[in-house]
Amino acid sequence: MRDQAHRTLTLTAPEPPGVDPGEFRRVLGRFATGVVAVTAIDPAGRPTGMAVNSFTSVSLDPPLVALCVAHTSTSWPSIRASGRCCLNILGGGQRPVSAQFATRGAEKFAGLSWFPAPSGAPLLADALAWLDCAIDDEHTAGDHDIVVARVEAAGLGADHDPLVFFGSRYGTFDAH
Template sequence: MTTKTLVAADAAQEGVDPAAFRATMRMIPTPVTIVTAAGPDGAPLGLTIGSFVSVSLEPTLVSFCVMKSSFTWAAIRSQGRFAVNVLASDQATHCRNFSSAAADRFDHVTWSPGPHGLPLVEGSLAWLACEIDTVHEAGDHDLVIGRVLAVESSRDSDALVFVRGGFAAPASL
């Protein structure tokens, strides 16, 4: 087994080199989800999230991290509720679409309103309807804790995961 150690480019730099950190984190598979909400005018909002995790069973909590500078996140946050759509292995195009700067990310996505009017992406493995419990500042991101209000698994398939700069299904890892 070969071990490769990456060090900060500048020895005087305090902390870890961001490129080394990114290279290390790319090796850890993460689920691909789309967080959605209904905007103030009822129009659907959504963005790709690759940091979704379960936090607690009692109470039922989940979390994700999102760039503070995201305009979509600001609009979702102002609504107080969101849905997490867990993507299936055949939904990589949805991930790319909701990661883009496209004006209407829902143009080529079939969706329906779920609990509390939250947009649910058709074909997702599962969805969780949540309300924002707390938001913590975490560097250039917000760490969002959501209280789960409803959940449904709607499809039995492999989840879409992101690892080493690309998409995969857990069975292929």
């Protein structure tokens, strides 16, 4: 009688070909995204912020959203330290706001009107919509962190067309 012992067979899949970072960026550039200004009050009481286009809803119950932040961000440490943030969804006319929030070392709020969201984080005038959040969790993923935030208040703002990022360019479309 043959030995009935089970043997484990391990198969090794061939190593997949590498993905060129430039080509990867071009491919992902074909995915249109909205643009969000992430704002907070830093521990010293000053407004701080940054622009992101890697943003998505995660859960309706509980209400959770996620955004991706580069490890090289100089604004994220201040936002993280506050424990709270307001996610301002930008409209088509707010391209200069996005550029200002995306510029390293820039005075992010120069010339901008804002008022406090329920948490106190800056809510930008003319944002299409906003989500006032508590930073819930953070996960390291390659050269970025995936930040999960719990939405504690939200609202609609100005009724404008959205600001869209596609193919390394900004644009908009008629949403009405």
